[in-house]
Amino acid sequence: MSGGICVGLISGTSLDAVDAAACEFDAEGRWRRLLGTHSESYPSALRQELLDLQRRPDTAITLRDVTRLDAAIGDCFAQAAARLLEQLSLRPPDVDAIGSHGQTVFHDPLTIRSSLQLGDPNRxxxxxxxxTIADFRRADMTHGGQGAPLMPAFHQAVFGGSPCVVANIGGISNITVLGAADAPVFGFDTGPGNALLDDWIQREKGLAYDRGGEWARSAEADRALLAACLRDPYLALPPPKSTGRDYFNLDWLARRTDALPADAAVIQRTLLELTVESLSRAIDAEAPKARELFVCGGGARNGFLMERLAQRLPRLRVADTSARGLDPDWVEAAGFAWLAWRTARGRPGNLPSVTGAGREVVLGGIYAP
Structure with missing residues (x-):
């Protein structure tokens, strides 16, 4: 089969919006270019309901509500894709496939060994x-994998060629370690990304996020609280491993200490340092020979976070992924376009060296229009 155009759809753990990216690939699935993008915000009530569900996954919920959310999220994803196609004047025959990650509402790779993404692909x-291709995680999990992270395979395809680390800082942070051309690729979730930062500033100031990290910059970290957070057992686990907002949330923060510091800005700075330190420790341990770090996701737009990473990792050149030709805001959406291209051709999309699966598998199911 020839190359083609695929669209990727993703809403991550930060629930900022549904991101849609149209991408062109050659006959071998190699990246050609980003054709266009669109971002579709969730209705505020729906976003808040999803945030609450992520933060407290053991909350009782009816089958009626699960079905309602699946339909509502599917409609938001459908609207994001349709508006992007209209924006680019692309007709259905012009597009090979849409790859929809959906919205993760539950992920348990250790006990239940399954994951749930809502957003009806039929819609x-x-x-x-x-x-439309969806449900990308569970095939990997069926074969013993974590079902996450899935982006390292795409990072290898687009950013590979020289040793580096790619860090995706969304609600949760994960890294991809790329070595020489013949070296195995691996990656894992390192711990908190923006989720705790966003939750704290929303609670204290009613803002969705700390623009540029300026509120965190205004204070110094509480070293005792930071140390307590860094003692969390997840951070010391060896890869493969994955986590989510159901684990790292404000309830988790409250359990780290008997009393949080009185100054809310101090907590914001401490949470930023937690992201920086947990990510940096993972890079030091697993990529000691790397000399470049390329950041994507919302964290790439946090200027203070990027500054602190550069200060904490002076041996590395720290930049966002635009230095490698792909805007950091659209890497994940582009990644699911790439995964859709592979699934449509019956090619595997997971990396067992990353997820821990027993073998490579074709990811997702295909839904006809």
Whole structure:
């Protein structure tokens, strides 16, 4: 089969919006270019409901509510894809496939060994007229993998060629370690990214996020609280490993200490340092020979966070992924376009060296329009 255009859809653990990216690939699935992007915000009530569900995954919820959320999220994803296709004047025959990650509401790779992403792909296919591929995580988990992270395979395809680390700082942070061309690729979730930072500033100031990290910059970290957070057992686990907002949330923060510091800005700075330190320790341990760090996700837009990473990792050149030709805001959406291209051709999309799966597998199911 020839190359083609695929669209990737993703809403991550930060629930900022549904991101849609149209990408062109050659006949071998190699990256050609980003054709266009669109970001579709969730309705505020839906976003808050999803945030509450992420933070407290053991909250009782009815089957009626699960079905309602699946339909509502599917409609948001469908609208994001349809508006992008309209923006680019792309007709259904022009598009090979849509890859929809959906919205993760539950992820348990250790006990239940399954994951749940909502966002009915039938609605996306029907609204756009394009076959839609979804449910990317569970095939890997069925074969013993964590189902996450899935982006290292795409990072290898787009950013590979020289040794480096790619860090995706979304709600949770993860890294991909890329070595020489013949070296195995590996990666894992390192711990908190923006989730705790966003939750804290929303609670204290009613803001969605700390623009540029300026509120965190205004204070010094509480070293005792930081040390307590860094003692969390997850951070010391060896890879493969993955985590989520159901683990790292404000309830988790409250359990680190008997009393939080009185100054809310101090806590914001401490949480930023937690992201920096947990990410840096993972890079020091697993990528000691790397000399470059490329950041994508929302964390790439946090100027103070990027400064602190550069200060903490002076041996590395720290930049965002635009230095490698792909805007950091769109790496994940582009990654699911790439995974859709592979699934449509029956090619595996996971990396067992990353997820711990027993073998490579084709990811996701295909939904006809």
């Amino acid at each position: 996306i296919a029907a609204r756009t007229g394009v076959r």
